Amino acid sequence: MTWIHLLSKSHIPFSVYKMYKGDSLIQPKTIKNTHILVILQGILSMYHVLNKTEVICNSIVYTGHIITSNDSDYTYNYISLRTSYIISLPITTTDLNQYIDHKIFNQILYNYNNTLKQNIDINRIFIHKNIKFRLIQIIIILSMKFGIIHNQKIMIPLIIHKIDLANILGGNINTINKILKDLDDQKIVTYAKRNIYVHNIVFLKYYCYLLR
Structure with missing residues (x-):
């Protein structure tokens, strides 16, 4: 090092x-x-x-x-x-x-x-008030820094509890659950076994742009 x-x-x-x-x-x-x-x-x-x-x-x-x-x-x-x-x-x-x-x-x-x-x-x-925007931006940053390709998806190899995301983003766990479910339903991001999987980083960035 x-x-x-x-x-x-x-x-x-x-x-x-x-x-x-x-x-x-x-x-x-x-x-x-x-x-x-x-x-x-x-x-x-x-x-x-x-x-x-x-x-x-x-x-x-x-x-x-x-x-x-x-x-x-x-x-x-x-x-x-x-x-x-x-x-x-x-x-x-x-x-x-x-x-x-x-x-x-x-x-x-x-x-x-x-x-x-x-x-x-x-x-x-x-400083952005939209919690979904905050969450997606954090996922993008973690994907770019720590992400690895796994089964044609980007996996963030960090064990992140939903309560951790809520604390970091200043939201609550119910809001985080709703956002992650919405992203999963649209096949953008999947949260499984405390890991985050990004299906399409380009589309995720575009989706984030639409939330501005």
């Missing part, structure tokens, strides 16, 4: 953590970040904790994205949607001056840029 190779070669201390599906990583608003956290492999949903009862899904981040937040006004909760691996490296001034070289700096900038672009794309989805 690029990160482990670069850090080992530069003798930079780092740690790797394993998150199982459903595990949480919480970044409290009162604690200053002293490490950069990068997703080596996996996918996490990112939640913005407003208060004890109000939580909003801000983004979905995956392999290569940086999940360290510099926003000290809010708490963020990252929930792993499948087994994921996170690498942690120090960002204190002393550590950076002592160890960092241009390759690592470029890698950090590259990952930050990808994370920012992903967050912008996801936010554009979440």
